[in-house]
Amino acid sequence: MTTPLAAHHAAHQARRQIWRDVTLFDGRHTSTERMAVVVDGDRIAQVCQESAIDTDAFADAIERGRGGVLTPGLIDCHTHLVYGGNRAHEFEMRLEGATYEAIARAGGGIMSTVRATRQADEDTLFATAAKRLAALMADGATTVEIKSGYGLTLADELKLLRVMRRLGRHYPVHIVTTLLGAHALPPEYAGRSDDYIRLVCNEMIPAAAQEGLADAVDVFCEKIAFSVAQCEQVWEAAAAHQLAVKGHVEQLSNLRGAVAAARHRALSADHLEYLAAEDAPALQAAGTVAVLLPGAFYCLGETQLPPIAALRAAGVAMAVATDANPGTSPIVMPTLMLNLACTQYRLTPREALAGMTAHAARALGLADRGHVTPGAVADLCWWDVETPAELAYAVQPGRLRQRIFEGKITHEQA
Numbered sequence: 001m002t003t004p005l006a007a008h009h010a011a012h013q014a015r016r017q018i019w020r021d022v023t024l025f026d027g028r029h030t031s032t033e034r035m036a037v038v039v040d041g042d043r044i045a046q047v048c049q050e051s052a053i054d055t056d057a058f059a060d061a062i063e064r065g066r067g068g069v070l071t072p073g074l075i076d077c078h079t080h081l082v083y084g085g086n087r088a089h090e091f092e093m094r095l096e097g098a099t100y101e102a103i104a105r106a107g108g109g110i111m112s113t114v115r116a117t118r119q120a121d122e123d124t125l126f127a128t129a130a131k132r133l134a135a136l137m138a139d140g141a142t143t144v145e146i147k148s149g150y151g152l153t154l155a156d157e158l159k160l161l162r163v164m165r166r167l168g169r170h171y172p173v174h175i176v177t178t179l180l181g182a183h184a185l186p187p188e189y190a191g192r193s194d195d196y197i198r199l200v201c202n203e204m205i206p207a208a209a210q211e212g213l214a215d216a217v218d219v220f221c222e223k224i225a226f227s228v229a230q231c232e233q234v235w236e237a238a239a240a241h242q243l244a245v246k247g248h249v250e251q252l253s254n255l256r257g258a259v260a261a262a263r264h265r266a267l268s269a270d271h272l273e274y275l276a277a278e279d280a281p282a283l284q285a286a287g288t289v290a291v292l293l294p295g296a297f298y299c300l301g302e303t304q305l306p307p308i309a310a311l312r313a314a315g316v317a318m319a320v321a322t323d324a325n326p327g328t329s330p331i332v333m334p335t336l337m338l339n340l341a342c343t344q345y346r347l348t349p350r351e352a353l354a355g356m357t358a359h360a361a362r363a364l365g366l367a368d369r370g371h372v373t374p375g376a377v378a379d380l381c382w383w384d385v386e387t388p389a390e391l392a393y394a395v396q397p398g399r400l401r402q403r404i405f406e407g408k409i410t411h412e413q414a
């Protein structure tokens with residue numbers, strides 16, 4: 001007869017799962033030994049060398065996998081996944097010579113997606129974003145940050161944030177939401193950008209904070225968007241509501257938005273193609289993560305490279321993300337970003353993988369995800385490769401054998 005306590009103990013024990021004899025990329029480094037990882041409930045319980053494993057102690061653990069490579073679940077820390085319509089026609093215009101900036105100035109670009117997004121209802125936005133989210137998840141993403149910024153009215157921005165929260169409730173993925181009200185100046189505010197910034201600061205941020213819809217606040221600091229001074233007002237309003245701050249900075253020109261973001265203790269400064277090398281140490285000093293978005297660089301045919309060597313030399317944590325959006329990076333494949341980070345930006349495969357795991361977690365302010373260490377959330381990917389570098393080397397869907405979200409296998413290859 002089992003006592004209630006023993007029964008409880010057995011149920012608890014039964015939850016333990018083990019992956020054995022794996023090469024482990026723990027979020028920063030690749031193990032030199034074969035490793036075993038034990039998961040208890042939704043947390044990593046133990047990480048040890050395969051040779052040191054106590055088989056008696058783990059006799060009760062369910063063996064889920066043996067061999068291959070285990071990594072943290074991938075973290076896509078910068079996406080714009082929720083929007084209406086698409087921009088295939090602008091893609092064709094750009095192929096005929098129109099530039100991204102010229103299309104934006106003529107009322108296309110972000111504004112064409114804003115028009116389609118305002119017209120779309122929440123169910124439509126949910127359904128179209130769900131397909132893109134499914135693609136990210138099938139390629140290993142267990143955490144996805146999503147920015148608003150295609151509504152640009154109080155009601156439409158909140159609508160986008162609600163869709164994101166709903167995605168997080170419906171799918172086995174951790175969603176982090178970011179209010180990007182200061183993405184572009186809507187036509188109703190033409191010539192009155194300071195008035196629009198007041199709307200962002202005085203209405204959007206308080207409402208999003210009060211309804212618990214936003215985890216962070218982002219801005220587009222650029223000549224075709226908002227000035228450094230305007231972005232700083234937005235960051236101050238965010239801080240007043242205890243929201244973390246981020247910035248799209250130095251993507252198309254150097255306004256020194258990254259240094260301003262660092263002054264405001266931003267979690268991350270994103271894009272950075274036009275960052276001046278001498279501004280890299282400011283990011284390091286503030287603990288601001290440099291989020292690299294090689295998909296946008298690639299899709300725009302950009303030639304200006306971010307100052308990777310300076311970021312590396314300054315010890316700035318570099319994250320890598322898809323920037324999934326309809327204009328500059330219609331790509332929902334995290335492992336392709338590992339490849340592009342290496343081929344376009346010359347990151348090492350190890351840096352690229354850290355960029356989509358440990359450093360991406362930092363860019364979102366998440367302490368307990370992005371690394372395989374005892375106590376961390378058990379978000380894992382088990383891959384059908386022999387070395388972590390292969391994930392960056394080959395662009396090859398279908399290598400994800402298991403995706404584990406909060407201790408549960410949510411995807412298993414046949």
Ligand code: DI6
Nearest residue numbers: 110220248296325326327328
């Ligand atoms: N920079 C980008 O690359 C995206 N937003 C931004 O601020 C592009 C958004 C778009 O073109 O729809």
Ligand code: FE
Nearest residue numbers: 078080248323
């Ligand atoms: Fe972006």
